[in-house]
Amino acid sequence: MSERMKHATPKPTPTPKLRFPEFRDGPDWEAHPLEELGEFVDERISVSAFSRADYVSTENLLPDFGGFSPPSSFPAGGSVVRYRANDILAANIRPYLKKIWLTDRSGGASNDVIVIRAKESVGSLYLSHALKNDRFIAYVMSGAKGLKMPRGDLSLIREYPVPTSSPAEQQKIAECLSTLDELIGAESQKLDALKAHKKALMQQLFPSSR
Helix, strand or coil: CCHHHHCCCCEECCCCCCCCHHHCCCCCCEEEEHHHHEEECCCEEEHHHCCHHHEECCCCECCCCCCECCCCCCCCCCEEEEECCCCEEEECECHHHCCEEECCCCEEECCCEEEEEECCCCCHHHHHHHHCCHHHHHHHHHCCECCCCCECCHHHHHCCEEEECCHHHHHHHHHHHHHHHHHHHHHHHHHHHHHHHHHHHHHHHCCCCC
């Protein structure tokens, strides 16, 4: 942490346009640097200490905050960054792809994945939603280096001003947004099923050209 950040005081931030009724007269919002709210994890773990299914890289983190998929590759040896359940993983290559995931397990992540662990002052669910946000992506891209494969500036990311309110309000916001994520996920599964059904029907409704 820089000397400037060590002595920084929380900055007041504008009150959101939309606020739950029970918090409309609550305390003002403040902005804290990300590194004050989350630990940037650099602990290493041997690849032999966890299963292939729990390996996360920039390749199997899904875009548009879509979580992650099973890895197609796995390191032959050595060590990677260790992550735990409820850590926030963010791909630091081509940040505009919006590859950020709140983990539900423990495992290992490649060096191009930033691992952030929420501190006691903020809930991991709230912090993950604060980062799974177009404003955060735009902030990271504003300082990214490189043209073909832009990479976020870690020192700048550490200083990202995270808006915070009371713990109760943060929890309410996190629960609301998580409920919407669950609904979106359910609808996406229905859409995938309909697409598969349509594909199967088309194969049967149209005669084969052979």
